[in-house]
Amino acid sequence: MKTRVVYGSSTGNTETVAHWIAGVLRKGGADTEVLDAAKTRPEGLAEGVDLLLLGSSTWGEDEIELQDDFVPLFERLELAGLRGARVAVFGCGSSEYAFFCGAVDAIESRVGELGARLVHESLRVDGDPVQGEVEAWAEALLGAFQEDC
Numbered sequence: 001m002k003t004r005v006v007y008g009s010s011t012g013n014t015e016t017v018a019h020w021i022a023g024v025l026r027k028g029g030a031d032t033e034v035l036d037a038a039k040t041r042p043e044g045l046a047e048g049v050d051l052l053l054l055g056s057s058t059w060g061e062d063e064i065e066l067q068d069d070f071v072p073l074f075e076r077l078e079l080a081g082l083r084g085a086r087v088a089v090f091g092c093g094s095s096e097y098a099f100f101c102g103a104v105d106a107i108e109s110r111v112g113e114l115g116a117r118l119v120h121e122s123l124r125v126d127g128d129p130v131q132g133e134v135e136a137w138a139e140a141l142l143g144a145f146q147e148d149c
């Protein structure tokens with residue numbers, strides 16, 4: 001099984017979460033790469049992997065803003081080859097804001113439009129990420145993925 005985890009993170013929270021998730025996927029036997037959205041192009045992103053994970057924190061006050069580095073990817077996500085792909089979404093945010101983890105909602109909706117299949121409920125982290133909670137989600141994701149195959 002091959003997985004790719006792509007994250008956009010400004011203060012490091014979503015980056016940390018991406019690496020915790022990758023640790024669980026690797027322990028579960030998956031060949032897993034972690035990519036920073038700042039250095040990643042959208043072309044073929046979903047190709048050659050069994051599961052693609054997309055993660056972004058949420059910014060903005062009155063409207064949903066994806067994390068800066070994730071925006072160029074999001075805007076050209078139609079180039080990623082998402083039709084029929086298995087995808088999971090994660091991100092950090094704060095419930096003190098009107099649109100809690102709005103970036104996760106936006107990514108879910110866009111990948112759905114592009115024909116991808118969400119294999120598990122998305123991870124929305126409120127405040128500082130807790131390793132045990134993130135790892136529990138990643139384990140549940142692995143289980144859902146295996147059932148789906």
Ligand SMILES: Cc1cc2nc3c(=O)[nH]c(=O)nc-3n(C[C@H](O)[C@H](O)[C@H](O)COP(=O)(O)O)c2cc1C
Binds near residue numbers: 067
């Ligand atoms: C100016 C500002 C705006 C924010 N807007 C939102 C928001 O609209 N929704 C949300 O869930 N979190 C919001 N947050 C919280 C961040 O998403 C949160 O701090 C997150 O952990 C940052 O993750 P990162 O380090 O991966 O970028 C905001 C934070 C700041 C400082």
